[in-house]
Amino acid sequence: MKIGEKIKNxxxxxxxxxxxLANRCELTKGFISQLERDLTSPSIATLVDILEGLGTNLKxxxxxxxxxxxxxxxxxxxxxxxxxxQNIVNWIIPNAQKxxxxxxxxxxxxxxxxxxxxxxxGEEFGYVMNGSILLHVGLExxxxxxxxxxxxxxxxxxxxxxxGKTTATVIWVSTPPIF
Numbered sequence: 001m002k003i004g005e006k007i008k009n010x011x012x013x014x015x016x017x018x019x020x021l022a023n024r025c026e027l028t029k030g031f032i033s034q035l036e037r038d039l040t041s042p043s044i045a046t047l048v049d050i051l052e053g054l055g056t057n058l059k060x061x062x063x064x065x066x067x068x069x070x071x072x073x074x075x076x077x078x079x080x081x082x083x084x085x086q087n088i089v090n091w092i093i094p095n096a097q098k099x100x101x102x103x104x105x106x107x108x109x110x111x112x113x114x115x116x117x118x119x120x121x122g123e124e125f126g127y128v129m130n131g132s133i134l135l136h137v138g139l140e141x142x143x144x145x146x147x148x149x150x151x152x153x154x155x156x157x158x159x160x161x162x163x164g165k166t167t168a169t170v171i172w173v174s175t176p177p178i179f
Contacts, residue, residue, distance in 0.1 A: 132164050
């Protein structure tokens with residue numbers, strides 16, 4: 001088992017920078033960087049602190065089951081609210097960054113938006129469940145309403161915004177995982 005790689009994946013899943021994780025655990029960014037590259041090993045106490053900062057524990061971290069889960073409940077999801085951008089991102093499939101696709105459920109409050117997604121290889125699909133959004137691709141804007149979808153090959157920076165009066169809800173899927 002590559003402990004560093006597994007910690008890095010958990011950190012990314014939790015949308016934390018190395019510095020944010022280091023601050024949570026009272027460690028240095030350099031130590032987290034070395035740990036993620038398997039250049040150093042943490043003590044058990046330090047590992048426990050890091051895992052707590054990532055919302056897990058030793059038992060779950062080292063539990064490597066061979067049964068692949070197929071159905072996921074709301075309790076499996078990880079939610080992160082961004083008050084500055086006025087959105088809530090729900091990672092509805094745990095550890096999806098290890099898969100070919102990464103689906104998220106996004107709620108964008110009126111006047112809110114998602115973070116910028118830089119250009120990348122792959123494809124993205126989105127379906128607007130409630131409200132309407134603007135899909136910004138480079139300098140272009142595309143309005144997508146409830147019941148409509150979008151599909152793009154993301155060769156330009158892009159993001160979603162909500163200029164409406166109600167919260168917009170979107171299922172957004174990327175391949176490869178980028179959220």
